[in-house]
Amino acid sequence: MQTFASVLGDAVALILSGDADLMEIIALSLRVTITAVIAACLIGLPLGAVVGAFRFPGRTLATVLLNSLMGLPPVVVGLVVYLALSASGPLGPLGLLYTPTAMVIAQTILVTPIVAALTRQVIEDLDREYSEQFRSLGVGPLTRIGALLWDARYSLLTVALAGFGRAVAEVGAVIIVGGNINHVTRVMTTTIALETSKGNLELALALGVVLLVIAVLVNAAVMGLRASAARAAYA
């Protein structure tokens, strides 16, 4: 076993080498993950905001459900999506199994509860502050949700990042529905799993470091956006 320093060296060398296969894998990882996070936000933000801002029967149940779904085991999600997309499953005719789209679907299912549950908390806190003013102004429900989401946008960036973190590091679901097919559905995490199973632990670890670097870069970029917009004033 090499030392950790040499693994780090390997990782840097890997990145610098600009290896076409590695770049393809990184690009697919980012494409799948970011698409899934955007899709999860499109669903999770309004959903979380509605649960956070409105009082309705079953609201507590919805909250508990959202919070519990944050802990969905990826393998279970992978299996469910597999069964749905399988040729003998209900969505089989779409031919989506073993495609990046299937991976996006699985990750969206994993990330949406995270986005929705965290959004609910953020929006509920903000609504506590705004609700009397909004009722006084006579703000309608749609405008209210829109304004809450917009005003919480910088907190919600952090929410999206939490979703990104879960998705980019996820392997259990994407390996089942993607199949880890070389040049088609092979992403960072499934490559790490594959190299580990080949006993190439140093390479696997170096790839892990590369993944970490990517995650850090994405987080830094988003946080930079947040900071640039007079965070003290709007956050």
Next chain:
Amino acid sequence: MLRRRFLTLAAAGLLATGLTAPLHAEENFIVVQSTTSTQNSGLFEFMLPKFKEKTGIEVRVVAVGTGQAIKNAANGDGDVLFVHAKPAEEKFVADGDGVERFDVMYNDFVIVGPPSDPAGVAGSANVVDALKKIAEAEAPFASRGDDSGTHKAELALWKAADIDVEAASGGWYRETGSGMGATLNTGTGMGAYVMTDRATWISFGNKGEYKIAVEGDEKMFNQYGIILVNKEKHPNVKADLGQQFVDWVISDEGQQVIADYKIDGQQLFFANAKPGS
């Protein structure tokens, strides 16, 4: 203004990730359900480009345990099944999920062990004998335990040695429930004997001090078969493209490619498709 910038960013993100563009354009491909051991050996990376060069067909390999590969194919999620568990493969054909099974090649299993060799089996060529010794010494043995072809072969050998491993499970007999590579990583970590196919072992990168202890017994031959998934039962199967792949693999040309594949000068697979079949 800020809102506009925010929305522009979001839109740019969407475009960059290609949500709007189709994720796939190519149709000229087949999906082969195969095993991790085959994939880990590197055979596909050697073989498939040659097939694609000849026919233009892209082969997408899903590598899972044999048990799962067969189930996936039985769900119609694949055009060709390429595994090593003859009885299960024959059942697959008998159930109508597959068209016909062809022998492709074999490699052999070996038992690898730690240098201390606690059961004293190193150098043995009699696998039944060796397993008996391991059980007697209660030396740790790591099993796949995942219903894979390798696992099934291993269980058959224990049965031949008349040893009830289920009773020892959790004791000296340890089921990892994972793939070949993961089991090797676990087994070498705990000082256990592991039965593995030779191909995986040769290309395995984390051998440590481990060496092959038992090899060369005919009982440990590991036969691979290839089956076209039955279009009559699974209409989405690309029978034409799949048939081309099956034909090529068992052709003289395909067989030669398999025989040519070597790591460190060692041949990993021995092509044995029956001529004319």
Next chain:
Amino acid sequence: MREAAARTEVEDAASIAAAAVPALLEAQGLRLEIGGKRLIDGIDIRIGQGRKTMIMGANGAGKSLLLRLLHGLIVPTAGRMTWRGGPLDKSARRAQAMVFQRPVMLRRSVLANLAFALKVRGLRGPAREARIAEALDKAQLGDLARSPARVLSGGEQQRLALARALACDPELLFLDEPTASLDPASTQAIESLIADASRRGVTVVMVSHDLGQARRLADDIVFLQAGRVAESGPASRVLCSPRSEAAGAWLEGRLFLDGQGAQG
């Protein structure tokens, strides 16, 4: 005896004058129970058109609750309210605005805070622009228009909150201790905005602790004690010669605490 009779005459004259103004908002038998406790207990109140009514009382008397009930932010357990003698419908609610003790600022610029309120009220295009410019000018926040509202000082934020409420062109303006935590200069700015609005015909209902403020602004006073109206009437009368023991004691306490209030 004669003195007392004369005073009663003056008071009655003031009361009659107040009663002569038509009621804009009227509530009868207003009650609010939470957890079995009667927080507001059978209040009748009449808000005269164009008047500045000040709700006073000790902490916990129910002043803010009453304000929220009147504005419709809280649904009463019992009681009924009328708007110009008719039903209190949606359009009546739209004719009201409220400023809270701690101003609620959207996480946006000063300008966007004004624009949001006006958009909700259905104002678009140039009409909205004009209204925003007018509000900024009146609140003297023109230089800060592009600043995030939440970095403004407490006084500036309250001025913005008041300007935002007034920009909605309300007939009735509720104010919940709008100057409670402000320095004298800021307080004066707020008071002059209120007085200005009143001159333009806006009816004002305001909760305050500040006796000086009551003297400067109030036309009518409603004095609450333990969720009931202890006393109500024209400010000139209630402040000089309270009839109820509660109001009297409270006013005396204030006088005593102020130390200088004896002159007023």
